[in-house]
Amino acid sequence: MPANDEVVLSLRDLSKKFGSGCDYCRGTDAELQKNMCPECHTVYAVRNASLDLYKGEILGIVGESGSGKSTLMKTLYFDQEATGGEYILPGDASIEGNACDVSSQKKRQIRNEQLGMVYQNPLQGLKMDFSSVTNIAEKLIASGNRNVGQMTDRADHFLEKVNIALSRKYEAPKNFSGGMQQRVQIAKALSNYPPILLLDEVTTGLDLSVQADVLELIKEIQRDMGVSMIVVSHDLAIIRMLCDRTIVMLDGRVIEHGITDQILEDPQHKYTQQLVYSIL
Ligand SMILES: Nc1ncnc2c1ncn2[C@@H]1O[C@H](COP(=O)(O)OP(=O)(O)OP(=O)(O)O)[C@@H](O)[C@H]1O
Numbered sequence: 001m002p003a004n005d006e007v008v009l010s011l012r013d014l015s016k017k018f019g020s021g022c023d024y025c026r027g028t029d030a031e032l033q034k035n036m037c038p039e040c041h042t043v044y045a046v047r048n049a050s051l052d053l054y055k056g057e058i059l060g061i062v063g064e065s066g067s068g069k070s071t072l073m074k075t076l077y078f079d080q081e082a083t084g085g086e087y088i089l090p091g092d093a094s095i096e097g098n099a100c101d102v103s104s105q106k107k108r109q110i111r112n113e114q115l116g117m118v119y120q121n122p123l124q125g126l127k128m129d130f131s132s133v134t135n136i137a138e139k140l141i142a143s144g145n146r147n148v149g150q151m152t153d154r155a156d157h158f159l160e161k162v163n164i165a166l167s168r169k170y171e172a173p174k175n176f177s178g179g180m181q182q183r184v185q186i187a188k189a190l191s192n193y194p195p196i197l198l199l200d201e202v203t204t205g206l207d208l209s210v211q212a213d214v215l216e217l218i219k220e221i222q223r224d225m226g227v228s229m230i231v232v233s234h235d236l237a238i239i240r241m242l243c244d245r246t247i248v249m250l251d252g253r254v255i256e257h258g259i260t261d262q263i264l265e266d267p268q269h270k271y272t273q274q275l276v277y278s279i280l
Pocket residue numbers: 018035043044045063064065066067068069070071072234
């Protein structure tokens with residue numbers, strides 16, 4: 001249990017499938033081929049995932065390719081709709097019950113005010129032809145801000161925080177290196193002070209030294225701003241460095257969860273053991 005026991009995000013049996021299912025896979029005894037129905041080929045990308053995110057902690061999600069990590073993150077950010085289960089955001093008094101059931105307008109509001117998202121591919125999070133300031137202003141406008149001076153000040157503040165020289169703030173991210181693009185994405189995601197930040201494989205593809213800088217920045221943000229984070233990675237070294245607690249996914253299911261050190265030192269599930277021992 002983390003030091004702070006205030007839950008800011010909670011999932012109960014959250015599911016996401018691609019396809020409508022058939023009589024076979026809707027049955028309780030159905031055997032899937034990993035996460036796919038052998039009869040109708042419906043993909044059960046996330047299956048009954050339950051977790052709690054505590055205030056100020058970094059929760060890691062680790063698992064092999066195709067285990068459902070990105071689908072889970074996209075569902076949390078309402079990039080796609082869950083097909084079952086509950087998504088509770090106790091910190092937002094304006095949402096009663098399951099956030100999966102609220103209107104599209106309310107989902108947009110939650111996304112703009114409660115959540116920040118940093119994607120593996122900066123093309124998903126940034127408009128590459130717009131300046132960094134405009135990218136950040138876009139997020140601020142979406143959450144209701146109309147004051148240009150205030151938006152520019154906010155953009156300056158967060159670009160400085162992520163170490164982007166303000167002399168380059170009117171340049172388009174397409175001219176930036178991969179590490180800089182991730183920094184602009186992080187600045188954008190943080191710009192309206194969301195209590196929850198979602199980071200999906202944000203250092204994959206970056207050089208090791210650039211990767212280390214971005215990871216250090218993430219830790220610094222957690223320290224300084226107390227933001228609660230969910231970090232997806234297939235890299236256990238990153239999980240070890242960043243995350244207080246970790247969940248392990250396999251074929252769409254959460255198969256193990258606990259304090260990160262405990263999972264890495266004493267993995268219980270056979271798959272987690274393979275994952276941990278393969279890198280020792
Ligand atoms: N739009 C989609 N339509 C159909 N199947 C999909 C779709 N998106 C994802 N899937 C399937 O859902 C499963 C989970 O994919 P997901 O991308 O969430 O895995 P992942 O753990 O993030 O993998 P990676 O680490 O490679 O990104 C995979 O079997 C994938 O093929």
